[in-house]
Amino acid sequence: MFLLKLSFRPWRLAGISQVSSALVVGLLLSMMGVFYWIQSGLTPLLDQLQSDEVILAYLTPSSPSVTLSDEQVGEQEDQKIMDSIRVSLGSQAERVEIRRVNGDQFLGQLKVAYPELVREILDLGPEGKAVVPRYVSISGSFAMGGAAKVIDRLKAMNGVDSVASSHQRFEQVVGAFRALRTFIAVVVIGLGIALITGLVHLAKTNAFLHRESLSVLRQWGASGTLMRLPSILSCFWVGALGGGFAAIGWLLARSWLGLRVRNLSPLMSQFPHAPVSTAAFLLLAGMLLGLMAGLSTSSGAEER
Amino acid sequence: MSSASVVTLKAVSKSYFGQLQVLDRLELELKKGDFLYVLGGTGAGKSSFLRLLATEELPTQGELRLFGYDLARCSKSTLRSIRQVVGFVPQNIKLIPDLSVLDNLMLSVQLAGRRASGAQGRSRAGELLDRLGLVEKRERMASTLSGGEAQRLAVARALVRCPELVIADEPTGAQDRDFTWSLMDLFLRANTSGATVVVATHDREIIRRVRKRCAIMKNGNLHVEEGSGPCFF
Protein backbone atom coordinates (compact mmCIF):
# COMPACT_ATOMS: atom_id res chain seq x y z
CA MET A 1 0.00 0.00 0.00
CA PHE A 2 2.80 2.38 0.94
CA LEU A 3 4.75 1.25 -2.08
CA LEU A 4 1.76 1.94 -4.28
CA LYS A 5 1.71 5.52 -2.96
CA LEU A 6 5.44 5.79 -3.52
CA SER A 7 5.08 4.62 -7.10
CA PHE A 8 3.07 7.75 -7.90
CA ARG A 9 5.96 10.04 -6.99
CA PRO A 10 7.06 10.57 -10.61
CA TRP A 11 3.44 11.42 -11.45
CA ARG A 12 3.38 14.09 -8.77
CA LEU A 13 6.78 15.53 -9.54
CA ALA A 14 6.80 15.14 -13.30
CA GLY A 15 3.22 14.31 -14.22
CA ILE A 16 3.36 15.96 -17.62
CA SER A 17 6.35 13.96 -18.71
CA GLN A 18 4.73 10.74 -17.48
CA VAL A 19 1.54 11.47 -19.40
CA SER A 20 3.40 12.54 -22.52
CA SER A 21 5.52 9.40 -22.30
CA ALA A 22 2.32 7.39 -22.03
CA LEU A 23 0.95 9.23 -25.07
CA VAL A 24 4.06 8.39 -27.07
CA VAL A 25 3.82 4.78 -25.93
CA GLY A 26 0.17 4.78 -26.99
CA LEU A 27 0.98 6.29 -30.36
CA LEU A 28 3.80 3.85 -31.09
CA LEU A 29 1.67 0.92 -29.93
CA SER A 30 -1.25 1.98 -32.15
CA MET A 31 1.09 2.33 -35.11
CA MET A 32 2.43 -1.12 -34.42
CA GLY A 33 -1.15 -2.36 -34.15
CA VAL A 34 -2.13 -0.83 -37.49
CA PHE A 35 0.97 -2.16 -39.19
CA TYR A 36 0.45 -5.58 -37.73
CA TRP A 37 -3.15 -5.60 -38.91
CA ILE A 38 -2.13 -4.58 -42.44
CA GLN A 39 0.65 -7.11 -42.42
CA SER A 40 -1.61 -9.95 -41.39
CA GLY A 41 -4.34 -8.80 -43.80
CA LEU A 42 -1.90 -8.77 -46.70
CA THR A 43 -0.83 -12.35 -46.21
CA PRO A 44 -4.10 -14.04 -47.22
CA LEU A 45 -4.58 -11.46 -49.96
CA LEU A 46 -1.19 -12.31 -51.38
CA ASP A 47 -1.83 -16.03 -51.10
CA GLN A 48 -5.10 -15.60 -52.89
CA LEU A 49 -3.52 -13.53 -55.65
CA GLN A 50 -0.78 -16.05 -56.06
CA SER A 51 -2.86 -19.16 -55.96
CA ASP A 52 -6.07 -18.26 -57.74
CA GLU A 53 -4.38 -17.94 -61.06
CA VAL A 54 -5.85 -18.52 -64.47
CA ILE A 55 -3.69 -19.49 -67.41
CA LEU A 56 -5.23 -19.42 -70.86
CA ALA A 57 -3.48 -21.34 -73.62
CA TYR A 58 -4.85 -20.19 -76.99
CA LEU A 59 -4.70 -22.98 -79.52
CA THR A 60 -3.45 -22.47 -83.06
CA PRO A 61 -6.44 -21.46 -85.20
CA SER A 62 -7.67 -24.18 -87.51
CA SER A 63 -7.12 -23.48 -91.19
CA PRO A 64 -10.16 -22.15 -93.09
CA SER A 65 -10.10 -25.26 -95.32
CA VAL A 66 -11.21 -27.36 -92.42
CA THR A 67 -14.91 -27.74 -92.77
CA LEU A 68 -17.47 -27.97 -90.06
CA SER A 69 -17.69 -31.69 -90.67
CA ASP A 70 -14.04 -31.99 -89.73
CA GLU A 71 -15.00 -31.07 -86.17
CA GLN A 72 -14.22 -34.64 -85.07
CA VAL A 73 -10.62 -34.35 -86.24
CA GLY A 74 -10.12 -30.99 -84.46
CA GLU A 75 -11.62 -32.42 -81.34
CA GLN A 76 -9.09 -35.23 -81.28
CA GLU A 77 -6.13 -32.91 -81.84
CA ASP A 78 -7.27 -30.63 -79.04
CA GLN A 79 -7.64 -33.66 -76.79
CA LYS A 80 -4.01 -34.53 -77.46
CA ILE A 81 -2.90 -31.06 -76.51
CA MET A 82 -4.99 -31.27 -73.34
CA ASP A 83 -3.21 -34.51 -72.45
CA SER A 84 0.23 -33.07 -72.94
CA ILE A 85 -0.75 -30.02 -70.85
CA ARG A 86 -1.88 -32.35 -68.09
CA VAL A 87 1.43 -34.20 -68.29
CA SER A 88 3.40 -30.96 -68.17
CA LEU A 89 1.54 -29.86 -65.05
CA GLY A 90 2.83 -32.87 -63.17
CA SER A 91 1.57 -33.21 -59.65
CA GLN A 92 -0.08 -29.79 -59.78
CA ALA A 93 -2.69 -31.21 -62.13
CA GLU A 94 -4.71 -32.44 -59.15
CA ARG A 95 -5.15 -28.97 -57.73
CA VAL A 96 -6.16 -27.18 -60.90
CA GLU A 97 -9.11 -27.27 -63.21
CA ILE A 98 -8.39 -27.83 -66.88
CA ARG A 99 -11.15 -26.89 -69.26
CA ARG A 100 -11.26 -26.78 -72.99
CA VAL A 101 -13.29 -24.05 -74.58
CA ASN A 102 -13.93 -24.75 -78.23
CA GLY A 103 -15.18 -22.35 -80.84
CA ASP A 104 -18.87 -23.10 -80.26
CA GLN A 105 -18.59 -22.70 -76.51
CA PHE A 106 -16.74 -19.44 -76.99
CA LEU A 107 -19.42 -18.17 -79.29
CA GLY A 108 -22.05 -19.28 -76.81
CA GLN A 109 -20.39 -17.18 -74.12
CA LEU A 110 -20.00 -14.25 -76.50
CA LYS A 111 -23.63 -14.42 -77.52
CA VAL A 112 -24.79 -13.39 -74.10
CA ALA A 113 -23.14 -10.00 -74.43
CA TYR A 114 -22.95 -9.46 -78.18
CA PRO A 115 -25.67 -11.39 -80.01
CA GLU A 116 -25.30 -9.24 -83.17
CA LEU A 117 -21.58 -9.93 -83.41
CA VAL A 118 -22.07 -13.65 -83.05
CA ARG A 119 -24.73 -13.67 -85.78
CA GLU A 120 -22.31 -11.88 -88.11
CA ILE A 121 -19.52 -14.34 -87.38
CA LEU A 122 -21.81 -17.28 -88.05
CA ASP A 123 -22.87 -15.65 -91.31
CA LEU A 124 -19.25 -15.83 -92.46
CA GLY A 125 -19.59 -19.61 -92.64
CA PRO A 126 -16.40 -21.74 -92.46
CA GLU A 127 -14.31 -18.54 -92.72
CA GLY A 128 -15.82 -17.36 -89.48
CA LYS A 129 -14.70 -20.51 -87.76
CA ALA A 130 -11.07 -19.44 -88.24
CA VAL A 131 -11.40 -16.17 -86.33
CA VAL A 132 -13.08 -17.76 -83.31
CA PRO A 133 -10.48 -18.62 -80.69
CA ARG A 134 -10.26 -21.97 -78.93
CA TYR A 135 -8.39 -22.19 -75.74
CA VAL A 136 -7.61 -24.32 -72.74
CA SER A 137 -8.10 -22.64 -69.37
CA ILE A 138 -6.08 -23.85 -66.41
CA SER A 139 -7.26 -22.36 -63.12
CA GLY A 140 -6.56 -23.02 -59.48
CA SER A 141 -3.75 -22.73 -57.04
CA PHE A 142 -0.25 -23.28 -58.27
CA ALA A 143 2.80 -23.96 -56.22
CA MET A 144 5.14 -21.02 -55.56
CA GLY A 145 6.62 -20.12 -58.93
CA GLY A 146 4.79 -23.06 -60.46
CA ALA A 147 2.63 -20.92 -62.68
CA ALA A 148 5.62 -19.31 -64.39
CA LYS A 149 7.08 -22.72 -65.25
CA VAL A 150 3.78 -23.95 -66.61
CA ILE A 151 3.52 -20.88 -68.80
CA ASP A 152 7.00 -21.48 -70.22
CA ARG A 153 6.20 -25.10 -71.00
CA LEU A 154 2.90 -24.19 -72.61
CA LYS A 155 4.54 -21.63 -74.84
CA ALA A 156 6.96 -24.24 -76.16
CA MET A 157 4.17 -26.70 -76.86
CA ASN A 158 3.01 -27.61 -80.39
CA GLY A 159 -0.45 -26.44 -81.24
CA VAL A 160 -0.39 -23.62 -78.65
CA ASP A 161 -0.54 -20.25 -80.29
CA SER A 162 -0.13 -17.94 -77.32
CA VAL A 163 -0.46 -17.95 -73.55
CA ALA A 164 -2.06 -15.35 -71.30
CA SER A 165 -2.23 -15.50 -67.54
CA SER A 166 -3.38 -13.58 -64.53
CA HIS A 167 0.09 -14.28 -63.18
CA GLN A 168 1.57 -11.66 -65.46
CA ARG A 169 -1.22 -9.27 -64.59
CA PHE A 170 -0.70 -9.56 -60.83
CA GLU A 171 3.02 -10.08 -60.86
CA GLN A 172 3.81 -6.47 -60.13
CA VAL A 173 1.07 -6.14 -57.53
CA VAL A 174 2.36 -9.20 -55.74
CA GLY A 175 5.90 -7.85 -55.88
CA ALA A 176 4.79 -4.50 -54.49
CA PHE A 177 2.83 -6.21 -51.69
CA ARG A 178 5.82 -8.35 -50.80
CA ALA A 179 8.06 -5.29 -50.60
CA LEU A 180 5.41 -3.51 -48.51
CA ARG A 181 5.24 -6.46 -46.13
CA THR A 182 8.99 -6.49 -45.64
CA PHE A 183 9.01 -2.72 -45.15
CA ILE A 184 6.24 -2.98 -42.54
CA ALA A 185 8.10 -5.68 -40.68
CA VAL A 186 11.19 -3.48 -40.53
CA VAL A 187 9.15 -0.48 -39.36
CA VAL A 188 7.39 -2.53 -36.67
CA ILE A 189 10.70 -3.82 -35.35
CA GLY A 190 12.10 -0.27 -35.39
CA LEU A 191 9.06 1.06 -33.53
CA GLY A 192 9.38 -1.73 -30.99
CA ILE A 193 13.00 -0.88 -30.33
CA ALA A 194 12.18 2.83 -30.00
CA LEU A 195 9.35 2.00 -27.61
CA ILE A 196 11.46 -0.20 -25.37
CA THR A 197 14.40 2.21 -25.38
CA GLY A 198 12.12 5.10 -24.44
CA LEU A 199 10.47 3.17 -21.64
CA VAL A 200 13.78 1.94 -20.24
CA HIS A 201 15.04 5.50 -20.27
CA LEU A 202 11.93 6.67 -18.46
CA ALA A 203 12.33 3.88 -15.94
CA LYS A 204 15.86 5.06 -15.22
CA THR A 205 14.69 8.64 -14.67
CA ASN A 206 11.86 7.45 -12.44
CA ALA A 207 14.23 5.30 -10.41
CA PHE A 208 16.29 8.41 -9.87
CA LEU A 209 13.26 10.20 -8.47
CA HIS A 210 12.78 7.29 -6.06
CA ARG A 211 16.38 7.37 -4.89
CA GLU A 212 15.71 9.25 -1.67
CA SER A 213 12.81 7.05 -0.61
CA LEU A 214 14.80 3.96 -1.51
CA SER A 215 17.65 4.90 0.79
CA VAL A 216 15.08 5.25 3.59
CA LEU A 217 13.55 1.87 2.76
CA ARG A 218 16.99 0.32 2.78
CA GLN A 219 17.80 1.88 6.14
CA TRP A 220 14.65 0.37 7.62
CA GLY A 221 15.56 -3.10 6.38
CA ALA A 222 13.44 -3.51 3.26
CA SER A 223 14.32 -6.35 0.90
CA GLY A 224 15.81 -5.74 -2.54
CA THR A 225 12.59 -6.79 -4.26
CA LEU A 226 10.56 -4.43 -2.12
CA MET A 227 12.88 -1.55 -2.95
CA ARG A 228 12.55 -2.17 -6.66
CA LEU A 229 8.76 -2.16 -6.56
CA PRO A 230 8.13 1.62 -6.60
CA SER A 231 10.28 2.04 -9.72
CA ILE A 232 8.76 -0.97 -11.41
CA LEU A 233 5.23 0.12 -10.56
CA SER A 234 5.69 3.70 -11.70
CA CYS A 235 7.00 2.46 -15.03
CA PHE A 236 4.15 -0.02 -15.23
CA TRP A 237 1.62 2.82 -14.89
CA VAL A 238 3.12 4.59 -17.89
CA GLY A 239 3.04 1.41 -19.97
CA ALA A 240 -0.51 0.60 -18.88
CA LEU A 241 -1.75 4.14 -19.57
CA GLY A 242 -0.02 4.08 -22.96
CA GLY A 243 -1.62 0.73 -23.71
CA GLY A 244 -4.95 2.20 -22.60
CA PHE A 245 -4.55 5.16 -24.96
CA ALA A 246 -3.68 2.80 -27.79
CA ALA A 247 -6.65 0.54 -27.02
CA ILE A 248 -9.12 3.44 -26.89
CA GLY A 249 -7.66 4.92 -30.07
CA TRP A 250 -7.98 1.56 -31.74
CA LEU A 251 -11.60 1.09 -30.73
CA LEU A 252 -12.47 4.59 -31.95
CA ALA A 253 -10.62 4.43 -35.26
CA ARG A 254 -11.15 0.76 -36.02
CA SER A 255 -14.08 0.90 -38.44
CA TRP A 256 -12.84 4.10 -40.09
CA LEU A 257 -9.48 2.48 -40.72
CA GLY A 258 -11.05 -0.61 -42.22
CA LEU A 259 -13.19 1.53 -44.50
CA ARG A 260 -10.21 3.58 -45.64
CA VAL A 261 -8.09 0.56 -46.46
CA ARG A 262 -10.89 -1.27 -48.22
CA ASN A 263 -11.63 1.80 -50.34
CA LEU A 264 -8.02 2.08 -51.45
CA SER A 265 -8.50 -0.23 -54.42
CA PRO A 266 -10.87 -2.98 -55.55
CA LEU A 267 -8.09 -5.39 -54.73
CA MET A 268 -8.31 -4.36 -51.07
CA SER A 269 -12.08 -4.68 -50.88
CA GLN A 270 -11.67 -8.12 -49.32
CA PHE A 271 -9.28 -6.80 -46.67
CA PRO A 272 -10.17 -8.18 -43.22
CA HIS A 273 -11.81 -5.92 -40.61
CA ALA A 274 -9.63 -4.42 -37.90
CA PRO A 275 -10.48 -6.80 -35.03
CA VAL A 276 -11.73 -5.55 -31.62
CA SER A 277 -9.43 -8.02 -29.89
CA THR A 278 -6.41 -5.99 -30.99
CA ALA A 279 -7.45 -3.32 -28.44
CA ALA A 280 -7.05 -5.80 -25.60
CA PHE A 281 -3.81 -6.95 -27.10
CA LEU A 282 -2.50 -3.36 -27.23
CA LEU A 283 -3.45 -2.72 -23.59
CA LEU A 284 -1.72 -5.91 -22.55
CA ALA A 285 1.35 -5.12 -24.62
CA GLY A 286 1.57 -1.69 -22.97
CA MET A 287 1.36 -3.17 -19.48
CA LEU A 288 3.90 -5.84 -20.31
CA LEU A 289 6.35 -3.38 -21.86
CA GLY A 290 6.03 -1.07 -18.84
CA LEU A 291 6.66 -3.95 -16.50
CA MET A 292 9.67 -5.15 -18.47
CA ALA A 293 11.16 -1.67 -18.68
CA GLY A 294 10.63 -1.27 -14.93
CA LEU A 295 12.29 -4.60 -14.26
CA SER A 296 15.22 -3.61 -16.45
CA THR A 297 16.30 -0.91 -14.02
CA SER A 298 18.12 -2.27 -11.07
CA SER A 299 17.37 0.50 -8.62
CA GLY A 300 20.97 0.68 -7.44
CA ALA A 301 19.70 0.63 -3.88
CA GLU A 302 20.07 -3.11 -3.64
CA GLU A 303 23.71 -3.14 -2.75
CA ARG A 304 24.56 -3.35 0.90
CA MET B 1 19.22 -10.42 17.79
CA SER B 2 20.51 -11.37 21.16
CA SER B 3 24.09 -10.72 22.04
CA ALA B 4 25.33 -8.94 25.11
CA SER B 5 27.70 -6.88 23.01
CA VAL B 6 25.59 -4.71 20.74
CA VAL B 7 28.30 -2.54 19.14
CA THR B 8 31.95 -3.54 18.77
CA LEU B 9 34.53 -1.45 16.91
CA LYS B 10 38.05 -2.74 16.42
CA ALA B 11 40.53 -0.31 14.81
CA VAL B 12 37.76 1.15 12.66
CA SER B 13 38.91 3.82 10.21
CA LYS B 14 36.90 5.78 7.70
CA SER B 15 38.21 7.97 4.95
CA TYR B 16 36.52 9.60 1.99
CA PHE B 17 38.00 9.55 -1.50
CA GLY B 18 40.89 7.47 -0.14
CA GLN B 19 42.59 10.44 1.47
CA LEU B 20 40.34 12.45 3.79
CA GLN B 21 40.79 10.48 7.01
CA VAL B 22 37.75 11.20 9.20
CA LEU B 23 37.91 8.34 11.70
CA ASP B 24 41.22 6.88 12.79
CA ARG B 25 41.37 3.40 14.37
CA LEU B 26 38.37 3.72 16.70
CA GLU B 27 37.88 1.23 19.53
CA LEU B 28 34.54 0.97 21.28
CA GLU B 29 32.23 -1.54 22.86
CA LEU B 30 28.59 -0.94 23.76
CA LYS B 31 26.49 -3.49 25.63
CA LYS B 32 22.75 -3.99 25.72
CA GLY B 33 21.17 -1.09 27.62
CA ASP B 34 24.16 1.27 27.28
CA PHE B 35 23.60 4.98 26.66
CA LEU B 36 26.35 7.04 25.03
CA TYR B 37 26.63 10.69 24.08
CA VAL B 38 28.93 11.46 21.17
CA LEU B 39 30.33 14.96 21.43
CA GLY B 40 32.75 16.95 19.35
CA GLY B 41 33.16 20.12 17.34
CA THR B 42 31.59 20.59 13.97
CA GLY B 43 33.28 18.52 11.29
CA ALA B 44 34.84 16.25 13.93
CA GLY B 45 33.31 13.15 12.36
CA LYS B 46 30.32 12.45 14.62
CA SER B 47 27.91 11.94 11.75
CA SER B 48 30.40 9.78 9.87
CA PHE B 49 30.71 7.58 12.95
CA LEU B 50 26.95 7.32 13.45
CA ARG B 51 26.41 6.47 9.77
CA LEU B 52 28.76 3.51 10.26
CA LEU B 53 26.78 2.36 13.29
CA ALA B 54 23.55 2.70 11.32
CA THR B 55 25.01 0.45 8.57
CA GLU B 56 24.56 3.24 6.05
CA GLU B 57 28.26 3.07 5.20
CA LEU B 58 31.03 0.55 5.77
CA PRO B 59 34.37 1.26 7.46
CA THR B 60 37.33 1.64 5.11
CA GLN B 61 39.39 -0.40 7.56
CA GLY B 62 38.90 -2.34 10.78
CA GLU B 63 36.08 -4.47 12.06
CA LEU B 64 32.61 -3.24 12.95
CA ARG B 65 30.28 -5.70 14.63
CA LEU B 66 26.61 -5.16 15.42
CA PHE B 67 24.93 -7.77 17.62
CA GLY B 68 28.00 -9.92 17.03
CA TYR B 69 27.82 -9.84 13.23
CA ASP B 70 30.71 -8.46 11.21
CA LEU B 71 29.01 -6.00 8.88
CA ALA B 72 31.60 -6.37 6.14
CA ARG B 73 31.10 -10.13 5.96
CA CYS B 74 27.54 -10.95 6.95
CA SER B 75 24.97 -11.95 4.34
CA LYS B 76 22.46 -9.55 2.84
CA SER B 77 19.62 -11.09 4.79
CA THR B 78 21.53 -10.82 8.07
CA LEU B 79 22.20 -7.18 7.27
CA ARG B 80 18.48 -6.74 6.65
CA SER B 81 17.52 -8.22 9.97
CA ILE B 82 20.10 -6.05 11.73
CA ARG B 83 18.60 -2.99 10.07
CA GLN B 84 15.13 -4.06 11.20
CA VAL B 85 16.15 -3.68 14.84
CA VAL B 86 17.98 -0.38 14.40
CA GLY B 87 16.26 2.99 14.80
CA PHE B 88 18.29 5.70 13.10
CA VAL B 89 17.67 9.46 13.27
CA PRO B 90 20.01 10.91 10.65
CA GLN B 91 21.21 14.50 10.80
CA ASN B 92 19.59 15.20 7.42
CA ILE B 93 16.22 13.84 8.45
CA LYS B 94 15.23 11.95 5.24
CA LEU B 95 11.48 11.52 5.58
CA ILE B 96 9.57 10.01 2.70
CA PRO B 97 7.97 13.13 1.25
CA ASP B 98 5.14 11.32 -0.58
CA LEU B 99 3.74 9.68 2.51
CA SER B 100 1.68 11.25 5.26
CA VAL B 101 3.12 11.74 8.74
CA LEU B 102 1.31 8.64 9.99
CA ASP B 103 2.30 6.57 6.95
CA ASN B 104 5.95 7.44 7.52
CA LEU B 105 5.61 5.92 10.97
CA MET B 106 3.62 2.90 9.84
CA LEU B 107 6.08 2.12 7.06
CA SER B 108 8.84 2.00 9.65
CA VAL B 109 6.72 -0.34 11.76
CA GLN B 110 5.85 -2.54 8.82
CA LEU B 111 9.45 -2.89 7.64
CA ALA B 112 10.52 -3.87 11.16
CA GLY B 113 8.59 -7.09 10.64
CA ARG B 114 6.90 -8.92 13.49
CA ARG B 115 8.47 -6.83 16.20
CA ALA B 116 6.07 -3.90 16.33
CA SER B 117 3.34 -4.94 13.96
CA GLY B 118 -0.38 -4.45 13.74
CA ALA B 119 -2.63 -2.70 16.21
CA GLN B 120 0.19 -2.44 18.72
CA GLY B 121 2.32 -0.45 16.28
CA ARG B 122 -0.66 1.74 15.46
CA SER B 123 -1.28 2.60 19.08
CA ARG B 124 2.43 3.26 19.64
CA ALA B 125 2.42 5.57 16.63
CA GLY B 126 -0.60 7.43 17.99
CA GLU B 127 1.03 7.81 21.39
CA LEU B 128 4.31 9.12 19.92
CA LEU B 129 2.51 11.60 17.67
CA ASP B 130 0.58 12.80 20.69
CA ARG B 131 3.68 13.32 22.81
CA LEU B 132 5.50 15.11 20.00
CA GLY B 133 2.63 17.46 19.10
CA LEU B 134 2.01 15.94 15.70
CA VAL B 135 -1.45 14.44 16.20
CA GLU B 136 -3.24 17.16 14.23
CA LYS B 137 -0.76 16.80 11.41
CA ARG B 138 -0.94 13.04 11.12
CA GLU B 139 -2.60 13.11 7.69
CA ARG B 140 -0.37 15.86 6.30
CA MET B 141 2.26 15.02 3.70
CA ALA B 142 5.64 14.73 5.38
CA SER B 143 7.05 17.22 2.87
CA THR B 144 4.88 19.98 4.37
CA LEU B 145 6.29 19.77 7.90
CA SER B 146 8.50 22.45 9.44
CA GLY B 147 12.13 21.64 10.24
CA GLY B 148 11.41 20.99 13.92
CA GLU B 149 8.30 18.94 13.17
CA ALA B 150 10.18 16.85 10.63
CA GLN B 151 12.91 16.20 13.18
CA ARG B 152 10.39 15.06 15.79
CA LEU B 153 8.75 12.80 13.23
CA ALA B 154 12.19 11.35 12.42
CA VAL B 155 12.67 10.48 16.10
CA ALA B 156 9.18 9.00 16.34
CA ARG B 157 9.85 6.96 13.20
CA ALA B 158 13.01 5.52 14.75
CA LEU B 159 11.37 4.68 18.09
CA VAL B 160 7.99 3.43 16.89
CA ARG B 161 9.56 0.14 15.76
CA CYS B 162 10.84 -0.72 19.28
CA PRO B 163 14.48 -0.86 18.16
CA GLU B 164 17.25 -2.62 20.05
CA LEU B 165 19.77 -0.03 18.92
CA VAL B 166 18.86 3.67 18.72
CA ILE B 167 21.24 6.00 16.88
CA ALA B 168 20.32 9.70 16.90
CA ASP B 169 22.40 12.38 15.17
CA GLU B 170 21.68 15.73 16.85
CA PRO B 171 18.00 14.87 17.29
CA THR B 172 17.20 18.04 19.22
CA GLY B 173 19.03 20.56 17.04
CA ALA B 174 15.87 22.20 15.74
CA GLN B 175 13.76 21.99 18.92
CA ASP B 176 12.71 24.45 21.58
CA ARG B 177 13.38 23.51 25.23
CA ASP B 178 10.06 21.75 25.83
CA PHE B 179 10.35 19.43 22.87
CA THR B 180 14.04 18.87 23.61
CA TRP B 181 13.06 17.33 26.97
CA SER B 182 10.18 15.40 25.42
CA LEU B 183 12.60 13.85 22.94
CA MET B 184 15.24 13.11 25.59
CA ASP B 185 12.53 11.51 27.71
CA LEU B 186 11.63 9.21 24.81
CA PHE B 187 15.26 8.17 24.37
CA LEU B 188 15.58 7.48 28.09
CA ARG B 189 12.41 5.36 28.05
CA ALA B 190 13.71 3.32 25.16
CA ASN B 191 16.97 2.91 27.05
CA THR B 192 15.15 1.84 30.20
CA SER B 193 13.26 -0.81 28.28
CA GLY B 194 16.57 -2.31 27.13
CA ALA B 195 17.61 -0.48 23.99
CA THR B 196 21.20 0.62 23.45
CA VAL B 197 21.18 4.35 22.68
CA VAL B 198 23.81 6.53 20.97
CA VAL B 199 23.08 10.27 20.73
CA ALA B 200 25.33 12.83 19.07
CA THR B 201 24.77 16.33 20.35
CA HIS B 202 26.22 19.81 20.78
CA ASP B 203 23.83 20.68 23.59
CA ARG B 204 25.70 21.12 26.90
CA GLU B 205 22.49 21.44 28.87
CA ILE B 206 21.27 18.03 27.79
CA ILE B 207 24.48 16.43 28.99
CA ARG B 208 24.27 18.31 32.26
CA ARG B 209 20.70 17.37 32.95
CA VAL B 210 20.57 13.87 31.55
CA ARG B 211 23.79 12.40 32.86
CA LYS B 212 25.19 9.51 30.84
CA ARG B 213 28.48 8.25 29.51
CA CYS B 214 30.17 10.60 27.02
CA ALA B 215 32.57 10.04 24.15
CA ILE B 216 34.38 12.96 22.60
CA MET B 217 35.32 12.91 18.94
CA LYS B 218 38.56 14.71 18.25
CA ASN B 219 41.15 14.36 15.47
CA GLY B 220 39.42 11.23 14.27
CA ASN B 221 39.63 9.60 17.66
CA LEU B 222 36.97 8.80 20.22
CA HIS B 223 37.82 9.51 23.86
CA VAL B 224 35.35 7.68 26.02
CA GLU B 225 34.79 9.06 29.52
CA GLU B 226 34.06 6.26 31.92
CA GLY B 227 31.27 6.42 34.46
CA SER B 228 28.08 8.42 34.07
CA GLY B 229 29.16 11.59 35.75
CA PRO B 230 29.30 14.99 34.04
CA CYS B 231 31.80 14.89 31.24
CA PHE B 232 34.30 17.44 30.02
CA PHE B 233 33.17 19.37 27.05
Ligand SMILES: Nc1ncnc2c1ncn2[C@@H]1O[C@H](COP(=O)(O)OP(=O)(O)OP(=O)(O)O)[C@@H](O)[C@H]1O
Ligand atom coordinates in the same frame (compact mmCIF):
# COMPACT_ATOMS: atom_id res chain seq x y z
N1 LIG C 1 30.28 11.73 2.17
C1 LIG C 1 31.37 12.46 2.43
N2 LIG C 1 32.29 12.70 1.48
C2 LIG C 1 33.38 13.42 1.73
N3 LIG C 1 33.65 13.99 2.90
C3 LIG C 1 32.78 13.81 3.90
C4 LIG C 1 31.60 13.04 3.71
N4 LIG C 1 30.91 13.03 4.87
C5 LIG C 1 31.64 13.77 5.73
N5 LIG C 1 32.75 14.22 5.17
C6 LIG C 1 33.79 15.04 5.81
O1 LIG C 1 34.15 14.36 6.99
C7 LIG C 1 34.33 15.29 8.04
C8 LIG C 1 33.43 14.92 9.20
O2 LIG C 1 32.10 15.13 8.83
P1 LIG C 1 30.89 14.79 9.81
O3 LIG C 1 29.64 15.09 9.11
O4 LIG C 1 31.08 13.43 10.29
O5 LIG C 1 31.12 15.81 10.97
P2 LIG C 1 30.21 16.11 12.23
O6 LIG C 1 31.04 15.88 13.43
O7 LIG C 1 28.95 15.37 12.14
O8 LIG C 1 29.95 17.67 12.09
P3 LIG C 1 28.61 18.47 12.48
O9 LIG C 1 28.67 18.66 13.95
O10 LIG C 1 28.76 19.76 11.77
O11 LIG C 1 27.47 17.70 12.04
C9 LIG C 1 34.01 16.66 7.48
O12 LIG C 1 35.24 17.30 7.18
C10 LIG C 1 33.25 16.38 6.21
O13 LIG C 1 33.55 17.35 5.24
Ligand SMILES: [Mg+2]
Ligand atom coordinates in the same frame (compact mmCIF):
# COMPACT_ATOMS: atom_id res chain seq x y z
MG1 LIG D 1 27.03 15.82 11.95
